[in-house]
Amino acid sequence: MTGPTLSTAINPPDNDRDLPFKPWYRYGWPWFLISIPFVSMALGGMMLYLGLTANNSLVVDDYYKEGKAINQRIDRDRTAALLGLHATLRPSQEGLILEVAQRAPELPASLQDDLAAATADFRWPETLQIRWVHVTQAERDGETLLQSLGGERYLAPGVQLPGSGRFRIHIQPRDDAPWRLFSKMVTLQQSGSLSLSARLPEEVFGTALFGQSR
Structure with missing residues (x-):
């Protein structure tokens, strides 16, 4: 029983060279990494919108009046x-x-x-x-x-x-x-x-x- 020869290591068999090669956009990991900054921007925009439009019932405007009430x-x-x-x-x-x-x-x-x-x-x-x-x-x-x-x-x-x-x-x-x-x-x-x-x-x-x- 003989192992692989030097010529086999340098010149791989045709069945290895014929394997299909997928471009990068066919893989999931690049898209996952690309989506992180976009998701962060979307969440940041949502928080900014809520901060500008929603009324905060925990904020008191008239501190003098609130102090007298206390x-x-x-x-x-x-x-x-x-x-x-x-x-x-x-x-x-x-x-x-x-x-x-x-x-x-x-x-x-x-x-x-x-x-x-x-x-x-x-x-x-x-x-x-x-x-x-x-x-x-x-x-x-x-x-x-x-x-x-x-x-x-x-x-x-x-x-x-x-x-x-x-x-x-x-x-x-x-x-x-x-x-x-x-x-x-x-x-x-x-x-x-x-x-x-x-x-x-x-x-x-x-x-x-x-x-x-x-």
Whole structure:
């Protein structure tokens, strides 16, 4: 048995030389590499178009007005913390039911005057306003009014919260709200209840104040 000779290596057989040769554009890899910059340009153009035409609901134009609103919200949070307000939302066949409660927390002596002033002016109103604010999509925001059923129960007839999505819930009196309750980011479910509580006094007034009183 003999191996390939020198002449065979220099002059390959005719069947190798007769193999068909494909030009470069018949292969897939060149087209894949060429497509990368074109796809990048298309995506960049799409992002530029969305940036120029879409409204960004997370951008605030009037910073002065927004700053005043933040101060008002802080005051409302302080009042809710002093009063120890709680609320539970649950769906029903009649609509959205809200049950509220007041359980004043233990406060240091330096806050007793503030507590007395808040308690003297406090009463459950005939109407409460509830707002649900989507974390990114302003078009999914909504609000409605809850009417008192007597005692500490309210009802929004025929109203249900959105069935899905991540929202923040705000509850407060309708006019000149002295307090508010709000939830952190929650995932809503049509069949589930939702509890809201005022922030702890230590969070609102600072832990140092409570540490000094003990």
